[in-house]
């Protein structure tokens with residue numbers, strides 16, 4: 196079973212999705228790159 200990956204649009208580094216995505220209680224989803232600290236709020240996460 197492969198871990199979903201997410202590519203940073205800024206530095207193009209690939210990180211595990213579960214390490215860069217934070218789901219908040221108000222259903223906002225925040226992406227934060229581990230490499231460059233690029234942060235993106237309210238992103239759309241596609242399932243499947």
Ligand SMILES: [Zn+2]
Nearest residue numbers: 203206228231
């Ligand atoms: Zn980055």
